[in-house]
Amino acid sequence: MGCLNDYSFGDTMKIDYINGLKTDKIFGRSKYQWEIVKRYENVELNIIEYEHIANILKRKFNIKPSKSVAFKKENTKNNAYDYNKVFNFVVDMIKEIFERIDQYSYNWIIKKHVTNENVKHITSQEYAYLLKSIEMKNTILTCYDLIPWIYDRNRSKMWKNIIKGLKNADIIITISEFSKEELVKHLNYPEKQIKIVYPAVDHSIYCKNRDKRILSKLDIANDQKIVLYVGSETPRQNVPILIKAFSELKKRIPNVKLVKIGESQSSDGREKVLKLINDFNIQDDVIFAGYISEEDMPKWYNAADVLVYPCEYAGFGLPPLEAMACGTPVITSNTTSLPEVVGDAGIMINPQDIELMADMMYKVLTDSELSEELSKKGIERSKRFNWDNAAKLTQEVYNSFN
Template identity: 30%
Template sequence: MKIGFDMAFALTPANNRGVGVYTRQLIKAIQPLSKDYSYYYFRPNSSNTEDLSRQLKAFISQNNIELYHINSTFDYYNSHALQRNWFGNARLAVTLYDIIPLLFENQYLPLPHMKKHYMQNIEFVKSCDMIFVISDTTRKDAVEKLNIKPEKIKVIYGALCEHFSDESILSATTWNGSTKPYILYVGGCDYRKNLDRLIAAFAKVNHRLKSKFQLIIAGNIPEDQRFFIKLNIKKANVTDDVLFTGFVSNEELIQLYKGSELFAFPSLYEGFGLPVLEAMACGVPVLTSNSSALKEIAGEAAYLINPKSIDDIAQGMEHLLTNAEIRNTLVNRGFERVQQFQWTNVAKLVLEGYQQLLG
């Protein structure tokens, strides 16, 4: 059987973010389990819609593709809306990570043309034969918010990147950027990441604990966006105790996790929440939200808080920082929890979906 993988995301910024990482890990895990399948990879070389249509049709026809898997329609040059008739008789599978832009329209779809383009992509997703989702939370959103038939949706989850099982990297525990014990946050700074409340909560805790800790914000946050975050830091009077790492390598990221006292991830909404599993794999107690997929992925291995409550976030931080027993309990539960998310399991679920479509 001949499977086509859509690799258009690799030509966009998504290549170095979650979509790119997820897709490469999935492709790597699938191939050893499906020796009866042949895989082909489509990389468009034009941003023109007519050229894209022509190239796709030629790729499907010339390679006799029976099933085509689109890994992200929303990163398709951020301008195209794919059309079902471009794919001929090939069955279509698509991965849907979340519908966050639709849930927070004012922040992510503020202009009419942005909303129109997003909904065109949604309509294409709905036209596909199978929709893979990375959490039950996303499945529920797809059914309730998009009116997608439940039988078209298959939950496949996600897993850790392979470097989180590399013992030589995991053994490194020193990160030299801080001057005090630190709380770690990893991720972006867009609205749903909830950095304003995280900083305000940290300030409350640190003032109560006599400025004993620092908050490290890890990730490649642009300087113009960092400027506004710093205004909140200054307002909270914790300027000396909040640090930005900028871009970090895989090795540095693991060092940051392993050196932290606590991983804080009070996001308003996630379709999966991979950093939660990353922290658990590194033996760090996790504080995260009691909503969206974060509650689902964390299970009972994290301290759950209301992400909209600064007081709740602060109380959770203080409780974990000052209670060794609960910290140790969560660390042990975390090690067990991450074992439930393996790429081999993800690949098997995806292959089940392929077989269901191809008969």
């Protein structure tokens, strides 16, 4: 989010905006902060970020990035992802070392650039460890979820420090009632010090505009039915369950493709998914699009006939909301925060029920009346979530320190 530095909104209130890793990619957490920040009024941000050491080394030694392969359908083949477990282990170890160096250097950057009298806003729980090692007054911390701690049972030193840091924040902003309940339950954090600021959609961009032309980027014919999944391949996302349900769907609807948008974030997850795809012989029907720009995301939602989001544990669930805003029917899990987002505007299922998932996909793709009903309900439901309100609520948190 290096481009955030272009924004400075007046001089009424100065905020030390502790934003972590600098990135130009807009998705998930970075989208949440970006959309809120650009709507602030009378707020001046002192943005404090760091650059990943890996990027510094690439620039220093003139290492060129490899060419993007996101839109090549053949990349779903097993030979395109010949994962080696030893290689992945080494890569993960190097990544962990780099992350520790980044954390150490970010501590010094923060100490150097924060201003004592300013309100400090740490924009992700990933950087809560700063509040364990640095004494800061007037602190707000945005905590999206506690997935590594609760779902993954991560008890590393890093996450123990994050939990301790979270407890030191003066106010925590979180993104759903469910996440608020988790903070109270697992951290014993005072409920009165937690503020909910829901994510949202820009309704001028994410709106119904059905058009399948963008499918040509993946060499998909316009007459194909499209099941869309947006997210990673980490275990909680249940992508293997989706693959199994999709293979059942293919037996009933031959002209259907599954398009998966988003980076893997898990080499083991990708390996399992690719094995399933080969086992079911659907290599030509499951297509990995990789990272998609913010500009193109509404086009993909509008090209899809249904979004399936089988996530088992979510702090909020932005893809279902964005899909609903575009009038795309949604099938999602009946767990954690997702009912809070989708309400009665989507189909809620047990994310482990393969047969039910396949049945619901078939029903949406073949019942035009149901599809249209879900489309209308989704659009109406999505109007409850808007970025102007999110920005207003966040500024109210800032003003509470005056």
